[in-house]
Amino acid sequence: MINLSKEKCTGCGACNNVCPNDSIKMVADKEGFLYPLVNAESCSLCGLCQTSCPVLNREGYKRDVAPxxxxxxxxxxxxxxxxxxxxxxxxxxxxxxxxxxxxxxxxxxxxxxxxxxxxxxxxxxxxxxxxxxxxxxxxxxxxxxxxxxxxxxxxxxxxxxxxxxxxxxxxxxxxxxxxxxxxxxxxANSPKAYLKYLESLKLQYGSDIKRVWFKNKINGWNKFCTKIEFENGSEYYADRYKDLFMRGYLKYNLYxxxxxxxxxxxxxxxxxxxxxxxxxxxxxxxxxxxxxxxxxxxxxxxxxxxxxxxxxxxxxxxxxxxxxxxxxxxxxxVSSVGIGEKREYFFSEIDRTDFEVLISKIKETEK
Ligand SMILES: Cc1cc2nc3c(=O)[nH]c(=O)nc-3n(C[C@H](O)[C@H](O)[C@H](O)COP(=O)(O)OP(=O)(O)OC[C@H]3O[C@@H](n4cnc5c(N)ncnc54)[C@H](O)[C@@H]3O)c2cc1C
Structure with a gap:
């Protein structure tokens, strides 16, 4: 039966897809990421979840041609x-x-x-x-x-x-x-952190969200502009330095x-x-x-x-x-980014603090 640590499981869902008797569900943890949860009662111990896990079966990969x-x-x-x-x-x-x-x-x-x-x-x-x-x-x-x-x-x-x-x-x-x-x-960013970001913007604009566009090119490809269209017709634009979700992602490696x-x-x-x-x-x-x-x-x-x-x-x-x-x-x-110093703090606060307030607090600590 599949049992990977959180540091290893990527949430790809191969185990959930392969299970012949639907004994594996993908369930969100407190950070909002999906992990497999096995129903031990219906699991037949066939082992398919383990043999189809790309992390457990990561062999050296060969190619005949150079990239x-x-x-x-x-x-x-x-x-x-x-x-x-x-x-x-x-x-x-x-x-x-x-x-x-x-x-x-x-x-x-x-x-x-x-x-x-x-x-x-x-x-x-x-x-x-x-x-x-x-x-x-x-x-x-x-x-x-x-x-x-x-x-x-x-x-x-x-x-x-x-x-x-x-x-x-x-x-x-x-x-x-x-x-x-x-x-x-x-x-891959946390769905929970992302929803908290959208909630914060919904409050500021007094409207539901219609569509999110990351890396919108209105000011050029290099600007990493986030564009959000709201149901009430308002529009939000902010580049990678101003948009707090992108800042938490690209600068603080938070979520x-x-x-x-x-x-x-x-x-x-x-x-x-x-x-x-x-x-x-x-x-x-x-x-x-x-x-x-x-x-x-x-x-x-x-x-x-x-x-x-x-x-x-x-x-x-x-x-x-x-x-x-x-x-x-x-x-x-070729390499992973380092874990954000404030990642643990972020997830300990996110259920009780507004997203914008929380990132602003984190921003203040860097000065
Ligand atoms: C989470 C994430 C991180 C990335 N990090 C980098 C990076 O560090 N450096 C870099 O050069 N490029 C990165 N990219 C890739 C880059 O942003 C473009 O998606 C890619 O260059 C393709 O661009 P395009 O214009 O051809 O197509 P686009 O139209 O942009 O197509 C994007 C494709 O990716 C798929 N996709 C979109 N979001 C997701 C998602 N969350 N999970 C799985 N598939 C998705 C879409 O279905 C579509 O097929 C990242 C993309 C994502 C989703």
């Missing part, structure tokens, strides 16, 4: 501007769907939390587009993907490296028709999942076919084409990944670059 790095973006400006980086996710998803396939990624649910969801129509790509900086709930999406793959349908899965690892170990065998995309991941501070899914070779990221510090041959609308770092990890990327043809700008040039600006590809 290749590209600077790239969608040539459709609407797609590029509404995406987090260069919009390459949307172009890959469109291509898979036009071949009769399905795409699984994170959408916002009615409570504004992220959850994985499968789409089969080009019109629905916008639901999955955009980074949601809160941990996504996998639900039973791994089981649904397996059903599609077993029917022979092409499927593209996008998720954090540990979610990709979870899907692979849940499936237990490679599928030619599965395109696996991960992203360079700083870490990431415990396993993210010692992530075992970093580095190379990667399990995914394609890794998507922001190409910070990019140097293009023709500097005039860099317009701060967002540049994706696309890392090709397999021949399958290369084939899918090449199929995008003239819908994208692409220029081969070097991984060595990209990684110094994106250390999260």
């Amino acid at each position: 290749k790095a590209y600077a790239s973006w969608s040539l459709n400006d609407e797609v590029r501007l509404s995406s987090t980086s260069g919009g390459i996710f949307t172009e890959l998803a469109r291509s898979v769907i036009l071949q009769g396939g399905y795409v699984a990624g994170a959408r916002y649910n009615k409570a504004h939390l992220a959850e994985h969801y499968i789409i089969g129509s080009e019109d629905d790509i916008a639901l999955l587009r955009q980074s949601k900086y809160v941990q996504s709930a996998i639900g039973v999406v791994f089981k649904d993907i397996k059903k599609l793959l077993d029917k022979g349908a092409p499927v593209m899965f996008v998720g954090s490296p540990c979610e990709c690892g979870g899907l692979l170990s849940f499936l237990g065998r490679p599928y030619d028709s599965l395109l696996l995309c991960d992203f360079i991941c700083r870490g 990431m999942r415990s396993s993210c501070y010692r992530c075992s899914f970093k580095g190379f070779p990667r399990q995914s076919d394609i890794t998507l990221a922001d190409f910070w510090g990019v140097e293009l041959k023709d500097k005039s084409v860099d317009t701060d609308k967002g540049t994706s770092l696309v890392i090709i990890n397999s021949e399958k990944g290369q084939r899918h990327f090449d199929e995008l043809g003239d819908r994208v700008f692409k220029e081969e670059n070097s991984l060595e040039a990209a990684l110094p600006f994106n250390q999260c590809a």
Whole structure:
């Protein structure tokens, strides 16, 4: 029966998806992160939860090809501007769907939390587009993907490296028709902290929230602007230095999942076919084409990944670059960030203190 420490369990849900008699539920802890809870009475001790856990079965991973790095973006400006980086996710998803396939990624649910969801129509790509900086709930999406793959349908899965690892170990065998995309991941934030942040803003604006956009590009890709639309028509904009949720995430490392501070899914070779990221510090041959609308770092990890990327043809700008040039600006590809000094304090206070007040207190202590 699965029994991982909180520092190790990533919450990928592979155990919950694989359990043959539904004896494992994913339950939120006091920080708001999902962990497996086994019903010992109905558990048949079959051991499938342990053999499908990507953390317990983390073997050395081999690749026949060396990773290749590209600077790239969608040539459709609407797609590029509404995406987090260069919009390459949307172009890959469109291509898979036009071949009769399905795409699984994170959408916002009615409570504004992220959850994985499968789409089969080009019109629905916008639901999955955009980074949601809160941990996504996998639900039973791994089981649904397996059903599609077993029917022979092409499927593209996008998720954090540990979610990709979870899907692979849940499936237990490679599928030619599965395109696996991960992203360079700083870490997954607590759904509870995120909801507290939204509650604080709802109070300030006297309105429910309509939609959250992280890294909105109204002032340029580099600004990391958070945009929130409220039901009463108000709009909130704040860059990474002013927005308190981004500050707690990027500066204070306050509310990431415990396993993210010692992530075992970093580095190379990667399990995914394609890794998507922001190409910070990019140097293009023709500097005039860099317009701060967002540049994706696309890392090709397999021949399958290369084939899918090449199929995008003239819908994208692409220029081969070097991984060595990209990684110094994106250390999260290879190493975890340190645990925030005030993380414990944050979670001890969050149930009784307003989010903004709490982060402001933490901000004061740094002076
Ligand atoms: C939590 C998180 C941390 C990240 N950290 C870094 C980083 O340190 N460095 C870096 O360069 N890039 C990071 N990224 C990736 C980056 O923000 C872009 O998502 C990526 O470059 C793809 O951009 P795009 O323009 O091609 O597509 P986009 O349209 O932005 O597509 C984003 C894709 O990611 C999926 N997704 C969104 N939110 C989540 C989530 N919470 N969990 C799982 N899947 C999700 C969406 O379904 C979609 O498929 C992170 C993303 C997330 C979600």
